[in-house]
Amino acid sequence: MSILQITFNEDEYWRPEQLQMTGRQFTDTAVIDIDTTEEIHHNSRTTVYRGQTQGTRTPLVLKFAHSFQALEDLRREASLYQTQLSRLQGTVIPICYGFFEAVHDTFPLGCLILEDCGDPPDIIFPFLPMVTRFVCRTVLCHSMTHNQRVRITILRHLQEIHRCGVVHQDLRERNVVLRDGKPRIIDFDRVSPHKGGCTMEIRKLPSVPHNREVDCNDIYCYCYDFQIWGGTSFNGLFFVSVFTGPVDLVDIGRSPYPQEGLPPQEVIDVLIPSKAIYLKDEATQRLLLDRLHEINEELERGVALEAIEFGIVFVLGRPFRPASHYPPQGVVDDLLRGFQLYDLTPQQVESVAHVLREANLACSVTTEKVREKINECLHYLNRYRVLRDKLVFSTSH
Ligand SMILES: [Zn+2]
Structure with a gap:
């Protein structure tokens, strides 16, 4: 058993500023004293931080569970990293450094410590470069080693996970992280067992094959979603580009x-x-x-x-149309100056857009009044979120 000491960079209701946890380290790397640097995800079940070890400053991701159900799920996820998926650590999935537990205010907490493998893509899967989704065979022979091929493609990563007997069940953009173009698949808290060897060869085809010809329905569906099979001009564009140079x-x-x-x-x-747009x-x-x-x-x-x-107006970076329903873009920007767009949920942005639409209808309304109303609705929604999280948190115990 090892003791882990975590120092947080900001306050949260569900834990103290410093947390001591015990558990088993999975590698020899010393990850005993960790400072968090930023929160990257939070909901009523889990909170995820970036952090680094004191001394060597190894970048890490810390995934905390703070409800009973989430703790159960996180324990299962930690065990998957250590058993069925262990041979994929560092290539297909992040390296797992350990799983630790503590009790704070009678609530049990769990923490899974992983290698920091970057951020999710900010475009949807079919828009990612072909080399990130999958690489066609001919190109590989010329420019890439077999090793690289295994490492760089999301679909082949997914198949490797299947071959370990695990179906991810929740492969979305936010569950893939990229660093230097290398993807890793994360978030194994709702997996199911995979039956069969998953032998289907993932490759570019001129048309969509019949699904009776493949042995894995899950991979078939993702190949379809990733648009690696013929049809759309978009796909063709990238296919040509890997042969003829950058698109x-x-x-x-x-x-x-x-x-x-x-x-x-x-x-x-x-x-x-503005570069600050959110799609x-x-x-x-x-x-x-x-x-x-x-x-x-x-x-x-x-x-x-x-x-x-x-005909489009941007409200906190999100496009809305028709623009005639909103005040002019300059007025909108002026009203919303100072709000951090990444802090807001889609519902909050929608509420702000609603306030702006109403302000546009009532042309006599003053700037101060609109600003007040925006503040009011953001305050209400923030408060609501915190209260709801606390409520779910306490009733689940
Ligand atoms: Zn499969």
């Missing part, structure tokens, strides 16, 4: 998108001057990309940019 990309916010069908970068920069889900991406495609068509027909109405 033309344009930046929207902080994410690159294939240029095809989109206006040139300088037009996008005029339409969307986390597919619906918001579609809303913006569809409008940009329309604008590109208008430009190609010879319409001047000045004559085109963008």
